[in-house]
Amino acid sequence: MKTILERLDEREAIARLGGGVERLQAQHNRGKLTARERIELLLDQDSFEEFDMFVQHRAIDFGMDSVKIPGDGVVTGWGTVNGRTVFVFAKDFTVFGGSLSETHAQKILKLQDMALRNRAPIIGLFDAGGARIQEGVAALGGYGEVFQRNVLASGVIPQISLIMGPCAGGDVYSPAMTDFIFMVKDTSYMFVTGPDVVKTVTNENVTAEQLGGASVHTTQSSIADHAYENDVEALLQMRRLIDFLPASNVAPLPEWPSFDTADRVDFSLDTLIPDNPNKPYDVKELIAKTVDEGDFFEIQQAHARNIVVGFGRMEGRTVGIVANQPLVLAGVLDSDASRKAGRFVRFCDCFNIPIVTFVDVPGFLPGVAQEHGGLIKHGAKLLFAYAEATVPKITIITRKAFGGAYDVMASKHLRGDVNYAWPTAQIAVMGAKGAVEIIFRKDLADPEKIAKHTKDYEERFLSPFVAAERGYIDEVIQPHTTRKRVARVLALLRSKNLENPWKKHDNIPL
Numbered sequence: 001m002k003t004i005l006e007r008l009d010e011r012e013a014i015a016r017l018g019g020g021v022e023r024l025q026a027q028h029n030r031g032k033l034t035a036r037e038r039i040e041l042l043l044d045q046d047s048f049e050e051f052d053m054f055v056q057h058r059a060i061d062f063g064m065d066s067v068k069i070p071g072d073g074v075v076t077g078w079g080t081v082n083g084r085t086v087f088v089f090a091k092d093f094t095v096f097g098g099s100l101s102e103t104h105a106q107k108i109l110k111l112q113d114m115a116l117r118n119r120a121p122i123i124g125l126f127d128a129g130g131a132r133i134q135e136g137v138a139a140l141g142g143y144g145e146v147f148q149r150n151v152l153a154s155g156v157i158p159q160i161s162l163i164m165g166p167c168a169g170g171d172v173y174s175p176a177m178t179d180f181i182f183m184v185k186d187t188s189y190m191f192v193t194g195p196d197v198v199k200t201v202t203n204e205n206v207t208a209e210q211l212g213g214a215s216v217h218t219t220q221s222s223i224a225d226h227a228y229e230n231d232v233e234a235l236l237q238m239r240r241l242i243d244f245l246p247a248s249n250v251a252p253l254p255e256w257p258s259f260d261t262a263d264r265v266d267f268s269l270d271t272l273i274p275d276n277p278n279k280p281y282d283v284k285e286l287i288a289k290t291v292d293e294g295d296f297f298e299i300q301q302a303h304a305r306n307i308v309v310g311f312g313r314m315e316g317r318t319v320g321i322v323a324n325q326p327l328v329l330a331g332v333l334d335s336d337a338s339r340k341a342g343r344f345v346r347f348c349d350c351f352n353i354p355i356v357t358f359v360d361v362p363g364f365l366p367g368v369a370q371e372h373g374g375l376i377k378h379g380a381k382l383l384f385a386y387a388e389a390t391v392p393k394i395t396i397i398t399r400k401a402f403g404g405a406y407d408v409m410a411s412k413h414l415r416g417d418v419n420y421a422w423p424t425a426q427i428a429v430m431g432a433k434g435a436v437e438i439i440f441r442k443d444l445a446d447p448e449k450i451a452k453h454t455k456d457y458e459e460r461f462l463s464p465f466v467a468a469e470r471g472y473i474d475e476v477i478q479p480h481t482t483r484k485r486v487a488r489v490l491a492l493l494r495s496k497n498l499e500n501p502w503k504k505h506d507n508i509p510l
């Protein structure tokens with residue numbers, strides 16, 4: 001009996017070595033952790049339960065029948081993050097470069113099926129060279145089935161991808177269909193075709209970093225939601241993110257002890273808005289002073305910085321925050337900002353996370369590049385997302401809410417549940433200067449008249465009261481009471497019950 005038990009220990013020890021000591025060391029030399037070390041850091045201590053440790057590939061071509069490594073390049077299983085179940089797979093670069101074979105795919109498929117069936121988040125740690133080149137079409141089939149499951153799980157369980165090394169070819173499209181993609185600076189890159197193919201096809205010379213490194217994907221392409229300094233930071237931040245997310249679209253919001261009081265007031269907010277309406281301020285200060293303990297998990301921090309989105313908590317329960325950022329482009333809505341916020345609003349709506357929107361927006365960004373780039377279609381994404389969302393929607397207009405952007409930003413007209421304005425709010429078709437130059441064009445040569453018209457326009461329209469008179473604003477509130485008011489309304493809206501008409505799915509402009 002003892003020998004039989006020891007045989008299991010021996011086989012496990014071999015499997016844990018992956019591609020062997022040298023390759024594990026090479027992984028460390030590149031500044032990367034191994035697949036198993038990553039899982040250990042991601043999950044609660046000793047909580048990992050591994051599946052399919054002894055699975056081996058069945059390929060025979062190109063000498064593959066003589067190289068079999070237990071686990072086949074991916075470590076899969078489940079465990080807990082702060083006591084809550086998550087499923088995890090980690091590509092093992094030391095085994096055939098983490099490449100995906102038929103059996104490697106089957107391990108991931110099993111995990112995806114279990115995560116969906118048990119309604120718990122799934123996290124993929126990527127560090128791989130794409131399809132197992134020795135297997136060909138069997139690997140392609142495997143990818144296809146992974147993709148299919150990504151789509152079926154979308155909107156049912158949170159799916160998170162963390163790119164911690166190469167992620168190329170077939171490996172990129174599974175992350176691309178998950179809710180969030182994070183990367184590690186300098187060691188990770190993502191592209192469909194690598195620098196060599198790019199050189200052959202388009203004659204462009206680029207490095208892997210220039211083509212698909214973290215800086216490209218967090219700033220320009222917006223493929224990635226954030227990049228971390230190293231593996232350790234990235235994994236610890238994934239734990240933090242998981243704490244914000246419900247386990248599924250039917251699970252309750254996670255509730256954590258809060259050391260903040262719901263009725264906390266902050267008088268510094270009364271002076272947040274500068275006297276000069278053209279002066280910026282940092283909306284992140286308002287966010288930090290509103291949410292529990294100032295704890296805010298920002299998504300897409302480096303892309304479309306004119307809008308800020310991310311997760312916070314109120315009374316220990318997750319909220320999604322969307323806020324125009326006056327510090328960048330005066331907080332204007334452009335195509336990138338609309339797409340960024342639209343996707344975030346939809347994520348919150350999928351998973352029943354209430355949305356708090358802070359509005360200070362001078363309108364949509366004018367310009368040929370924006371119009372030709374599809375501003376109408378991209379702006380419509382955010383409008384569509386807010387309009388279809390049935391989760392609690394609380395809106396606070398701090399300053400400007402001009403033109404179409406007023407409507408878009410979770411206005412009363414898009415079923416905003418409670419819409420507040422600060423006394424500094426200005427809700428109008430446009431700013432006074434632009435308005436006067438159009439409606440009093442004949443007086444343009446007379447600065448005195450123009451000044452008077454501007455003053456009249458400002459007094460009449462650039463306040464929250466015209467909108468409040470119509471009930472478009474439920475109440476004008478003192479800035480220092482913002483947290484308290486939002487917390488009370490969120491408590492009220494816990495029992496909100498609103499359904500859209502039945503449909504197969506909508507047709508959001510893509």
Ligand code: HXC
Nearest residue numbers: 096097099128129130131132133134143166168169170171
């Ligand atoms: C089999 C692979 C592999 C692969 C790497 N390896 N990629 N084995 N299939 N796709 C193996 C290597 O042979 C090597 O084995 C080990 O992994 C480490 O690879 P290195 O090249 O030594 O590492 P490095 O220099 O860091 O380069 C990493 C890399 C490179 C950039 C990922 O390996 C690479 O370019 N691989 C091929 C990428 C690729 O073209 N994949 C197919 C994409 S097509 P040893 O034994 O020496 O340690 C695709 C289509 C799917 O995915 C489409 C579905 C929609």
